[in-house]
Amino acid sequence: MIDKNDIRVVAFDADDTLWDNETHFKQVEHDMCKVLEQYAPAETVSEHLFATEMKNMPDYGYGAIAFTLSLMENAIKVTNGKVTGEELLQILELGRSLLHLKATPLPGVTDVLSYLSGKYHLVLFTKGELLTQEHKLQRSGLKPFFEKTVIVSDKQETQYRELYHDLGIQPKQFVMVGNSLKSDIRPALDTGACAIYIPFDVMWQHEVTDDFEHPHMVRIENFEEIKRYL
Numbered sequence: 001m002i003d004k005n006d007i008r009v010v011a012f013d014a015d016d017t018l019w020d021n022e023t024h025f026k027q028v029e030h031d032m033c034k035v036l037e038q039y040a041p042a043e044t045v046s047e048h049l050f051a052t053e054m055k056n057m058p059d060y061g062y063g064a065i066a067f068t069l070s071l072m073e074n075a076i077k078v079t080n081g082k083v084t085g086e087e088l089l090q091i092l093e094l095g096r097s098l099l100h101l102k103a104t105p106l107p108g109v110t111d112v113l114s115y116l117s118g119k120y121h122l123v124l125f126t127k128g129e130l131l132t133q134e135h136k137l138q139r140s141g142l143k144p145f146f147e148k149t150v151i152v153s154d155k156q157e158t159q160y161r162e163l164y165h166d167l168g169i170q171p172k173q174f175v176m177v178g179n180s181l182k183s184d185i186r187p188a189l190d191t192g193a194c195a196i197y198i199p200f201d202v203m204w205q206h207e208v209t210d211d212f213e214h215p216h217m218v219r220i221e222n223f224e225e226i227k228r229y230l
Contacts, residue, residue, distance in 0.1 A: 001218050002194045002229050006172050010116055010230060011163070012146075013178030014126035014133060016200040019103040019140055023201075025067060028094045032071055035090050039079040049074045061153045063129035068095025099132060103140040108223030113145040115227055124149045125163060125176070127183065155183040160191045177226065181211065189214050196226060 015021035029049065033042035052074045053067070060066035071091050075083045116122060124146045126133055133151045137143050148167075152159045164171055171192035178184025179200040188195045194216045218229055 001216060002175060002196075003172075004230060007175050007194070007230065008121060008169055008173040009123055009167055009175070010120045011123040011125040011174065011176050012113075013176070013180065013184045014124060014137065015128070016179045017106075017177060017184070017198065018109050018124075018142060019101075019105055019136070020200075021101070021103075024098060024101055025064075028067075028071070028098060031094050032075070032091050035087050035094075036075060036079060036083065039082065045074070045078055048078050052077070061129065062127050063132050064095065064098035065129055065132065067098065068092065071095050099135070101136060101139075103136040105140055105142060106223060110142070112223050112226050113142060116230060117145055120230065121148075121167070122146050123163075123167070125152075125155070126150075127152050127155050155187060157187045157191050160187055160193065164191070164193075175230070185214075185217060189216055196220060196229060198223065198225075 012018060029046060030042075032049075033045045036045050039045075049070060052070045056066065056070050056073070060069055068091075071094070072088055075088060075091055113122065122145055124137065124142075128151060130151050134149070137146075137149065143149075150163060150166075160171075160176075164174060167174075172194075174188070175194040175196060176184055176188035177196045177198065179198055181197060185195045185197050195214075195218075197217055197219045198221070199219075220226065220229075
């Protein structure tokens with residue numbers, strides 16, 4: 001399924017692949033709903049928040065800052081402008097907390113990256129806000145494992161093909177490791193690369209897509225299993 005003799009580059013997604021991210025976003029959303037509970041039920045607040053995020057995505061992209069802007073806009077709209085300045089400040093601080101996550105590596109990550117180092121060229125290929133992602137990578141302690149860090153606004157076939165060109169490789173020499181079938185796995189496979197899919201416990205609604213199988217994809221349950229294929 002993955003020919004180790006062909007592979008030269010192993011790329012890794014960051015959030016919810018190397019460290020927990022979405023759990024913290026969900027907690028902030030929950031806490032925002034508590035702040036606004038006198039105005040609307042939590043289900044209504046969350047539903048409108050997702051719609052606000054999707055509306056804002058073409059302008060803001062992905063990440064904690066984009067999420068925080070959507071939190072505050074949503075608070076104003078869902079309360080019909082009745083939200084107080086103090087409540088908005090509370091929501092702002094909730095969003096700001098996402099900029100300082102510890103980015104503690106998930107179980108097995110450090111061991112596997114150490115195992116792969118020297119055998120392959122390791123690349124961090126993730127989407128989001130440049131500064132936020134750079135800071136999380138630094139705090140995680142994983143930066144020394146990666147020869148190259150590429151942070152993009154989105155991960156579709158175009159971005160994968162540009163990465164292959166920059167690395168001077170063919171798609172068959174590349175394998176992508178990530179937790180999102182939509183942005184990590186499917187576009188890599190569609191360009192002719194291989195992929196290792198490792199689901200995370202929590203998935204952002206925008207990343208949810210139909211499950212599928214593919215001859216060049218392997219599905220694993222824990223990070224250590226990567227050693228079986230590479």
